[in-house]
Amino acid sequence: MAAHLMKEVVRRDPGQEISHYADNQSIIKALTSRKGRTGQYLIESYRRGTHKASQDTARIRLRWISAHSGVEGNEAIDVAAKEAAGGRSSRREELPSILKGKEGLRASKAAIKQEKKEQVKRDWEKKWKESPRYARMARIDPNHPYRKFRKWKDGLSRNQGSILVQLRSGHLPINVYLKKIQKREDDYCDWCKEKEGQIVPETVNHLMLNCPAYKEEREKMKQRLG
Known part of the structure; x- marks a missing residue:
């Protein structure tokens, strides 16, 4: 050209x-x-x-x-x-x-194969975004197909990987989820309510980042991560 x-x-x-x-x-x-x-x-x-x-x-x-x-x-x-x-x-x-x-x-031949590969990818992404699961999964992680997450998960045991998936999806036995599936009347963090006198929803972020009950564990994690 x-x-x-x-x-x-x-x-x-x-x-x-x-x-x-x-x-x-x-x-x-x-x-x-x-x-x-x-x-x-x-x-x-x-x-x-x-x-x-x-x-x-x-x-x-x-x-x-x-x-x-x-x-x-x-x-x-x-x-x-x-x-x-x-x-x-x-x-x-x-x-x-x-x-x-x-x-x-x-x-x-290489250009044709590359174009076909990209076309398949575009078609797949279009179908994925039209799927009823897309909106729910995008809230968890918009970067499908989650290569970074897969890289993290590959270095974990089966049990650790399962816990990580539950944490990312919010589908684990914490009070916010238990209330959602009607296994509990409220979603408050019991520790914060009893020890701190605070009404705080027990979410994944609260447990991982803010709840005083796990302050010592967070400090140990920070030290290990440097």
């Missing part, structure tokens, strides 16, 4: 010097090597395109630029390139002949 755009620039303004910036060093090295490699047909297509453009212009320069250089428009170009690779940015009739038809470039 870069070669096609350079030819267009030359056609409109012959003799103009052109600089092509790329943030992929391996591609730049591949363009200066004749060794065959995966995607070699793309390299050859670029060479043919730039050779044709260079016949009508002063010089074409290929330069490297850092992907995180802060150059204005660099991120926008990256987004546009990904959309184009997925076939989501332009209608087929608007594409240059090199990208369509029998004479066009062969479709990239």
Whole structure:
């Protein structure tokens, strides 16, 4: 596509010097090597395109630029390139002949697989958000599929993992939950009511962070965590 755009620039303004910036060093090295490699047909297509453009212009320069250089428009170009690779940015009739038809470039197997994978992910996310469970689970953790939680859980025993799941979901025998399932008339923390004279709901956050009954345990945990 870069070669096609350079030819267009030359056609409109012959003799103009052109600089092509790329943030992929391996591609730049591949363009200066004749060794065959995966995607070699793309390299050859670029060479043919730039050779044709260079016949009508002063010089074409290929330069490297850092992907995180802060150059204005660099991120926008990256987004546009990904959309184009997925076939989501332009209608087929608007594409240059090199990208369509029998004479066009062969479709990239890797790009097709990646697009299919992303499409499956988008379809799954759409169905998940339409599920009646989504709103309830999103309140617990909006970052589905919970990779960070799974990483934490992998280092725990089966019993510890079960407790962690209960804490995250709030489905454990604390007074707020017991009242919810009609096993208790109120949801107050018994310790705070009897020892402190305070009426405080016994929630997970209260037990883990605030309840004076577990002050010593919290201090020990802080020391272990450093």
